[in-house]
Amino acid sequence: MERLICLAIGYVFGLLQTGYLYGRAKGIDIRDHGSGNAGTTNALRTLGKKAGLITFLGDAFKCVFAVLLVWVIFHNSKADIMPLLKLYTGAGVVLGHNYPFYLKFRGGKGIAATAGMLLSFDWIIVSCALVTFLAAFLLTNYVSLGSLLIYVGFMIEVVVLGQMGYFNVAQPVLNEMYILVALLTILAFYKHRANIKRLLRGEENKTILFHKK
Numbered sequence: 001m002e003r004l005i006c007l008a009i010g011y012v013f014g015l016l017q018t019g020y021l022y023g024r025a026k027g028i029d030i031r032d033h034g035s036g037n038a039g040t041t042n043a044l045r046t047l048g049k050k051a052g053l054i055t056f057l058g059d060a061f062k063c064v065f066a067v068l069l070v071w072v073i074f075h076n077s078k079a080d081i082m083p084l085l086k087l088y089t090g091a092g093v094v095l096g097h098n099y100p101f102y103l104k105f106r107g108g109k110g111i112a113a114t115a116g117m118l119l120s121f122d123w124i125i126v127s128c129a130l131v132t133f134l135a136a137f138l139l140t141n142y143v144s145l146g147s148l149l150i151y152v153g154f155m156i157e158v159v160v161l162g163q164m165g166y167f168n169v170a171q172p173v174l175n176e177m178y179i180l181v182a183l184l185t186i187l188a189f190y191k192h193r194a195n196i197k198r199l200l201r202g203e204e205n206k207t208i209l210f211h212k213k
Contacts, residue, residue: 002078006070006088007095013066014096017107018058019043022051031106039108041143041207056112063093063116083121083167087180090117094184098191109191111147114184118154124166125157141206144195151185 019038023030026047034042040059044052070089071082078085094110094117118126132153136146158181161167162174169177189196198204 002074002081002085003088005073006085007092009070010063010066010089010092010094011096012092013062013069014093014098014107014113015100015102016058016062017097017100017103018062019051019055019108020103022054022058023047026051031103036106037108038103038106039110040112042108044207045205056115059097059108059112060116060119062097063090063113064120066090066093067117067120081169081173083169084173084177084180086117086121087177090114090121091180091184093117094187098187109147110188111150114150114154114188118150122161124161125154128153128157137207141208142199142204143207144192144204145199148189148192148196151188155181155185 017038019030019040019042022043023033023038023046028046030042030046031038034046036042040052040056043055067086067089070085074085075082090113093113096107097113098107098110099105100107115126115129118129129150132149133146136149137143140146155178159178162169162177167174167177195204
């Protein structure tokens with residue numbers, strides 16, 4: 001039951017579509033422009049750096065706050081599976097972000113929400129994810145590539161740290177964590193399927209934050 005509660009809490013928080021709301025405040029539906037989704041990269045390309053930053057922070061911290069609420073509710077009664085409950089909450093946020101029912105299930109791709117999940121999950125994992133993304137992005141200027149590598153790294157790190165006993169949970173709980181992270185990774189690759197095709201063809205759009213003068 002607690003798993004479903006965490007998913008539901010996460011989904012409700014995920015419904016806060018920062019990019020969509022920011023675009024509406026500017027008089028547009030961001031999903032009708034650029035790549036057609038309500039995420040950080042499209043906000044950046046469509047409405048500028050300020051919009052991109054606000055969208056990223058809003059979408060990331062809605063996951064942080066969702067996990068914080070779950071911790072307040074369950075940290076005493078379910079401390080032995082708290083890492084798993086954090087993952088379920090993060091998964092709920094990603095689902096709410098990607099598939100908001102009130103926007104006909106047209107949201108973003110869940111990467112900023114995932115960043116919030118990592119931020120609230122573990123400092124080692126979030127540090128590795130940040131290094132991975134920055135290295136990929138700064139070397140290639142492909143946001144999509146960095147985003148996908150975050151998930152690949154996340155999956156590897158959870159398995160390695162889990163088998164080392166870092167999360168201090170029973171093996172059945174670890175197995176459930178591995179499955180959940182694998183499903184989130186598959187979802188991320190599915191949401192980026194068009195980007196992957198463009199990357200393979202060398203046609204993916206680059207994001208240049210600082211233009212040389």
